[in-house]
Amino acid sequence: MEVVSPRTLEEALRLRAAEPGLMPIEGGTDVMVDLNFDRRRPVGLLNLNEVPELRGWSRDDGLLRIGASLTYAQVRQRPLADTLPALAEAARTVGSPQIQNRGTLGGNLGTASPAGDSLPPLLIERADVELASVRGVRTLALERFLLGPKRNALAADELIAGIRVRPSGARQTFMKVGPRNAMVIAVVSLALAVDREREELRAAYGSAGPVPGLVTASTGERETFPELVAAAAEPIDDLRGTAAYRRHALRVLVGRALERCWA
């Protein structure tokens, strides 16, 4: 299989436009699994690991820009971890140290799994996805980027360049339920923020609907919020858990998260 390794974003976008059959690869922690299981047979790989513009993160007047290549291990580091604490907590739950060293936020967005652990924390911070192509750059609210299970709004000639987010400063947390204490795909997950400034409660669930979903309410609705979130979710029965359990767990998680973030 052919692997092309562009050295600039511009070159990457040109290659992307010229050969949409090339599959972008960052950490490869999803791509390589798919290839191994023969789920996908791309003509080649577009290796984004040598593209400097996709790396690191920067801050400009309160607006954070996170490159698509940021790994979970990097997300866990300060000062970024203090700025997006729920995302850092989510990063800690991802796979194992090996996966956290290779896996990236861009890859998690690319996969767009209902169980993607970075997605709920980014939803509660109302993050935007930065999509680049030879045609230019557009940003899309994450909610609108996620279309369905493993489906996103990426156009055939686009790459995920990064994430733009204005950190709310709200107290927040991330929780993930799985039958094993590490290395597990979320049976259900939750990110929650208590935003005093905007008097808003924001919760986003994972693995409880076709896409991670955002639910908001005013801080005055604390009592009913667990029920509201549980009712908004659209969980199903599958081999990892039942719909009833997912809804129940979500209720419990929201109650605990509110407790954790209220003070």
Added chain:
Amino acid sequence: MSAPPARKLQLGRVGETVQRVDAIPKVTGEFAFSSDLFAAGMLWGHTVRSPHAHARIVSIDISQAVPMPGVQAVLTHEDVPGAKHYGLEFPDQPVLAIDRVRYFGEPVALVAAEHPEQARRAASRIAVEYEPLEPIVDAERALAQEELHPNRPTSGHGYREDPRPNVVRTMVVRHGDPDAEGDVSVSGVYELGIQDQAFLGPESGLAIPDGEGGIDIYVATQWLHVDRDQVAPCLDLEPERVRIHLAGVGGAFGGREDLSMQIHGAMLALRTNRPVKIVYNRQESFVGHIHRHPARIWAEHRADRDGKLKCVRMRILLDGGAYASSSTAVTSNAASFACGPYAVENALLESTCVYTNNPPCGAMRGFGAVQTCFAGEAQMDKLAAALGVDPVELRLRNALAPGDTLPTGQKLTGSLPVAEVIRRCAAIPVPEPDGLPRDAIRLPGGSGNVTRGEGVRRGVGFAVGFKNIGYSEGFDDYTAARVRLFTDRSGGLVAEVHCAAAEVGQGVSNVLVQVARTELDIVDDVLLAPHTTATVDSAGSASASRMTWMSSGAVRLACAAVREELDRRGGSLDPGEEIDIERIYRHPRTTPLDPETGQVTGERAHVAFACAAMRVVAEVDTELGLVRVAWIGTAQDVGKALNPQAVHGQIEGGTAQGVGLALMEEIQTEDGLITNASFTDYLIPTALDMPRVVAELVEDAEPDAPYGVKGVGEPPTVVSTAAVVAALRAATGRELARVPVRPEHLAGL
């Protein structure tokens, strides 16, 4: 000729901790597993498997596959040179499916090609037309459904006649008066899912034609000679022309007792006259070996007011899947150990295993005793609660002791220190609960960060279990060892040990060397020859916790004979002179159980027994149903620890496997099709799920065994599932009658 100076080996004898011979290469990644094998010019084999759990094969068309690039052979059942069926104990399994497939993943055709990818592509061009049949997937219903094996392969082997369809074996043990009443009675229905051995090294091996019609097979297996004896008839070769050599084993746990790629690789190699390598991938591995029998168990325990067991009644239904494998022995074991390590005057124990179209089941660590220990120990706790007696005390009151009689009528003549393991385990101080706040990683849910202590309750559980050591019911079991004594260049005496004992990670290689060092204290060095069928007779299986006992017995005999011969020759060897002696060791003979009553027909049906007690502290998030096993203390009856570090390793590993069955390990199926054939969804414990184990070794010598040794691999697995679930019950107050326990059950949904 002068006597050699006494340069005795000082270290590494029996009873001392010796670093595993394979420790460093395994840690550094240099150890060659069977999947790492390579031979110049080798081809890659691939297996075409059934996508159905039950179907008739209408036709197999290979014409599109044969001309594919790189393809050197495409084989079906028509190409099997000899016997078309094989089996570990009963030849009921086709080498390649003939007119019917009976389980999901059953091998149907083979391809050999220059590159594994070419083999896979060609395999996808083989057109198999199936006519799907209704799969038999419920063990209870199977007893009234159409016969999957109308010729009843297991009947007429001295087993009880059971005319119901699809019975692999039924075993009934009647002991005393099965209708005896007690002052109290407790009952329950228990269920266990299908556990997988989940060894990390997938089935793999390399078959190399010897150019004279014979074949050398390098493979990860548990019993080299029984592989040979199954492979040879299917290839239509004399056994000597099939040589099996042990390749690096990446875990076994019973899952490598049955054949996987051996015949297939050999068929392709003999057809192409080229070496052929086959490596299963992870998904394929889940259908490439047998699993632990899922079970449903109905139990009733009756006791008098003092807590003395009066009568145990248990009905055990095991799902054996599509082929017999070792199911008949598992069936019998389940009944034999149904009462646990307790003295019971009266019992009625009925164990039945059925054929279904579910994944085939056979040997797995614990072998029938795991299932009944889970049910029996839950019953003992229920009884303790009903009587208001401390559960440990109740177990002590009923503990079996030498001189007692088992439900099978076998008198305990050897060692079985049940009361002592209970006392020793109970005496290990249970640590204080870890305080709060603490890192979520050390709370239920672990890295999921779900609780800071909310909803968490602590529970402590206790369980005791036992099982047999060695093969039972009259099986003529032996182990051969050969010792060659010669002088090296500097005149030192060297002993070379040949034994076909499979090193499956349990550490038997060390044991073989340790025994030779102990028995031949005159030698300067001990070498271990490769494990193979080519140079020595059978060692029997690395299973049933038997190998350390049997192989140390055999090496000891051979060493004694060598020693005697050396003495006869004046105590030394000249350069070039050698002594080469093979000896066979047998354990005390067993006899079958009576098919009607399940009673012994001689002195014993089982060779010996080993027991273990375990206490588990678990924290449960009772709202989310998540668990942290916080601490495990155990005392195990080991006879004599030949290599104490290895014994502790076996206890920890065996315990982890039981923790896995208690909390997460289950092969899930839908109409017989496996739906979670990957480590994404078949979960095994991680380091965060497994606490440190404090283990006490109880050394009570087994009178009939070399050095008083007992096997140690299985008792921890037998007892740990029961002990973990007991802790979960204590934390939640729920019945939890099924394992693996699911979060929704712990949360009461």
